[in-house]
Amino acid sequence: MRQLVKAGFLASYTIGPAKGRDGFVMTFRPGQAFFADYDRFYRRRERGNIQFDSEADRQEIAEPLKVAYLFVEKRNGRANASVPYVSSKEVQTAKHLLAQIPFPEIPDFIDYALAEAKTTRFDVQTLGGLKQYLSGYQERRVQRAAVTAAHARRRVEEKATERRMDYDRFRRAEADLVSPLDELALYETERRPMRSAPSRRVL
Numbered sequence: 791m792r793q794l795v796k797a798g799f800l801a802s803y804t805i806g807p808a809k810g811r812d813g814f815v816m817t818f819r820p821g822q823a824f825f826a827d828y829d830r831f832y833r834r835r836e837r838g839n840i841q842f843d844s845e846a847d848r849q850e851i852a853e854p855l856k857v858a859y860l861f862v863e864k865r866n867g868r869a870n871a872s873v874p875y876v877s878s879k880e881v882q883t884a885k886h887l888l889a890q891i892p893f894p895e896i897p898d899f900i901d902y903a904l905a906e907a908k909t910t911r912f913d914v915q916t917l918g919g920l921k922q923y924l925s926g927y928q929e930r931r932v933q934r935a936a937v938t939a940a941h942a943r944r945r946v947e948e949k950a951t952e953r954r955m956d957y958d959r960f961r962r963a964e965a966d967l968v969s970p971l972d973e974l975a976l977y978e979t980e981r982r983p984m985r986s987a988p989s990r991r992v993l
Contacts, residue, residue, distance in 0.1 A: 791818075797878045798823035853893050854884035861917050864900050883917040890924055895931075902927050 794800040803818035858876040861884075891899050903923035907914045914920060 791816075793877065795821070800824065850885075853888060854881045857884035857887060857893075857896050858917060860897060861900055861920070864897075864904060865914060880917050883921070886921070887917065887924070890928070899923075899927050902930070 791800065791803050791805075795802065798821045801819040801821040803816060805814050805816045807813075808815045855876060858880045861880075887896065887899070900920065903920040904914065906923050906926065907919070912919070
């Protein structure tokens with residue numbers, strides 16, 4: 791319940807003994823996040839369908855939760871049979887990581903960070919423990935991008951060289967098809983002066 795208050799879903803809550811029977815009674819006041827969710831999922835309706843900004847929800851909710859779940863799976867070395875509890879602090883940390891690294895690269899970053907932590911015997915327990923490896927991962931990204939660009943340039947140069955060599959081979963093959971007699975005949979034809987056509991007398 792304290793986590794719900796901290797996340798803004800509840801404004802406050804109380805727990806007291808039930809009157810006239812065993813047990814407890816809990817009362818609470820909804821917080822700002824509760825009303826925001828209620829407005830998003832129940833009030834904004836158009837033609838009977840729930841309308842909301844799916845792109846914003848993906849960036850603010852879905853992707854950070856996936857990052858937090860993925861971290862738990864990779865840290866434990868196995869997939870979770872059930873959805874683990876994710877604190878609001880972990881979600882905020884996931885958002886911080888996503889601001890630095892594109893979502894498709896997050897699995898690679900987590901693998902890199904956990905491997906680096908293992909070299910120093912650092913037992914990472916939370917996503918916050920991975921933030922110290924951001925700079926190293928980003929430097930590696932730059933280096934890998936430079937290597938990839940160099941490979942691409944070299945491949946373009948190799949393709950251009952292959953095309954020149956293919957053209958040279960083609961020209962040599964075409965030249966071999968011309969016999970010496972054909973060359974001589976062509977030479978004599980070029981040397982022979984062109985005869986002018988006989989003029990006609992007009993009476």
